[in-house]
Amino acid sequence: METRVSAVVRPYRDRDLAALLQLWARIERAQSDTDLLTVDDGMDLLHVNGSICVVADDEGSISGLALGMAAGAIGWILRVVVAPEDSESDLTRRLLDELETRLTEIGVRKLIALVVHTKTIHAQLNERGYAEAGNALCMERSVPTSMAAPSALAELGGRIVEPGLWESLKGLKDAKEIIERRVILPLAEPQLAARHAVSSPSAVVLFGPPGTGKTTFAKGIASRVGWPFVEIRPSQLAAEGPERQAELLSQTFDRIFDLPSAVVFVDEVEDLASKRDEDRRVNTSVTNEFLKQIPRFHDVPHHLLTCATNWVSRLDPAFLRPGRFDYVLPVGPPDLEARASIWRRYVEEITNEKIDIDALVGASEFFTPADIEFAARKAAQRAFEREHFEGASNRAVMEEFLAAIEETRPTLSAAVVEEFNADTSRFARY
Numbered sequence: 001m002e003t004r005v006s007a008v009v010r011p012y013r014d015r016d017l018a019a020l021l022q023l024w025a026r027i028e029r030a031q032s033d034t035d036l037l038t039v040d041d042g043m044d045l046l047h048v049n050g051s052i053c054v055v056a057d058d059e060g061s062i063s064g065l066a067l068g069m070a071a072g073a074i075g076w077i078l079r080v081v082v083a084p085e086d087s088e089s090d091l092t093r094r095l096l097d098e099l100e101t102r103l104t105e106i107g108v109r110k111l112i113a114l115v116v117h118t119k120t121i122h123a124q125l126n127e128r129g130y131a132e133a134g135n136a137l138c139m140e141r142s143v144p145t146s147m148a149a150p151s152a153l154a155e156l157g158g159r160i161v162e163p164g165l166w167e168s169l170k171g172l173k174d175a176k177e178i179i180e181r182r183v184i185l186p187l188a189e190p191q192l193a194a195r196h197a198v199s200s201p202s203a204v205v206l207f208g209p210p211g212t213g214k215t216t217f218a219k220g221i222a223s224r225v226g227w228p229f230v231e232i233r234p235s236q237l238a239a240e241g242p243e244r245q246a247e248l249l250s251q252t253f254d255r256i257f258d259l260p261s262a263v264v265f266v267d268e269v270e271d272l273a274s275k276r277d278e279d280r281r282v283n284t285s286v287t288n289e290f291l292k293q294i295p296r297f298h299d300v301p302h303h304l305l306t307c308a309t310n311w312v313s314r315l316d317p318a319f320l321r322p323g324r325f326d327y328v329l330p331v332g333p334p335d336l337e338a339r340a341s342i343w344r345r346y347v348e349e350i351t352n353e354k355i356d357i358d359a360l361v362g363a364s365e366f367f368t369p370a371d372i373e374f375a376a377r378k379a380a381q382r383a384f385e386r387e388h389f390e391g392a393s394n395r396a397v398m399e400e401f402l403a404a405i406e407e408t409r410p411t412l413s414a415a416v417v418e419e420f421n422a423d424t425s426r427f428a429r430y
């Protein structure tokens with residue numbers, strides 16, 4: 001077996017979370033059979049008392065993990081994951097070595113492995129003296145939601161965003177670059193960042209016209225860092241009395257800060273922080289509670305607040321100030337190149353006919369990504385109906401795309417773009 005000298009096996013640290021979830025999700029997708037522990041289960045377990053996780057650190061990227069748990073004198077080995085490219089190496093053995101050592105150090109006297117049956121893991125366990133427990137039976141059942149207390153993340157409506165979303169975001173080059181350099185880099189290079197007293201931001205505001213991708217961008221950040229995405233909607237508290245609203249909001253934040261990490265998203269933040277009281281859709285006590293919570297993001301690592309608005313000029317200037325938000329980022333209309341790649345994405349999905357992408361781009365000036373999606377779906381519907389009613393059996397053609405564009409009212413206009421550009425020079429800060 002080949003030994004990759006570069007991988008160091010060491011205990012898991014909080015900031016490995018993103019890389020670890022990504023590795024786990026990659027393996028999970030690659031496996032056809034179902035796993036005992038899903039990525040979500042793993043994430044829950046990582047932060048439970050008594051759980052022990054060791055990782056293989058391959059020059060900063062995580063190429064393997066072993067997760068176990070001590071319950072009194074019994075040590076459970078629950079998951080051993082190694083990147084496919086390392087499956088032939090001795091990484092599995094080294095991970096098991098480290099995990100067993102750590103479990104026995106805290107008093108474990110018997111080890112039980114409950115892992116997905118692969119050739120490597122079976123051979124490794126045999127080699128270390130594990131034997132099949134003849135009568136043991138492994139079965140699983142999910143507790144029905146009616147019986148189960150939801151996990152902290154589920155209770156908050158949070159979820160893990162699929163890893164590829166960030167890469168699939170088209171355009172938005174500047175905004176993406178800022179996130180790569182100022183959020184991701186300090187997390188990936190903590191020592192270097194500390195040396196220069198650089199810390200990653202804790203709160204950002206995204207602004208731009210409707211449908212330009214603010215929500216998608218916030219989810220994209222979550223997918224890039226690998227932290228769960230949690231959206232809070234203060235306006236949903238409206239049914240409660242004013243005092244109770246503030247209290248509920250504060251409890252929600254307490255629970256969010258108990259999570260190991262999170263990208264917290266607040267959409268339509270003008271409902272909370274408009275200059276004029278009458279433009280707000282929540283009680284003042286809720287606004288005040290929200291303002292009180294923002295600085296906490298500076299103190300709790302691995303939590304990023306992302307607020308979005310279509311109306312940055314309506315926000316109270318005090319709300320936007322640097323002490324509260326590190327950056328105010330424009331998320332603007334897609335340029336030609338971005339429109340072309342968004343069109344390409346839908347065209348590839350909808351048809352195999354020859355489509356002139358440049359012509360679609362030309363015909364869809366002032367379209368947001370959301371408008372493009374709308375028009376593309378319209379074209380698909382047209383083709384579907386044509387085949388159903390008229391029997392012509394080809395997928396959507398150029399004329400159908402053009403007709404769909406014709407029928408779609410663009411969200412943007414010269415005036416909207418001009419206002420966005422003016423807002424950008426007035427409010428953008430990064």
Ligand SMILES: Nc1ncnc2c1ncn2[C@@H]1O[C@H](COP(=O)(O)OP(=O)(O)OP(=O)(O)O)[C@@H](O)[C@H]1O
Nearest residue numbers: 169170209210211212213214215216217342369370
């Ligand atoms: N940069 C992008 N690249 C590809 N697709 C995108 C991009 N931005 C947005 N989309 C798609 O456009 C649609 C609208 O995006 P999204 O909901 O994120 O916009 P928004 O700015 O949050 O809108 P609103 O202001 O109405 O809340 C989504 O279906 C999303 O997948």
Ligand SMILES: [Mg+2]
Nearest residue numbers: 214215216267
């Ligand atoms: Mg949105």
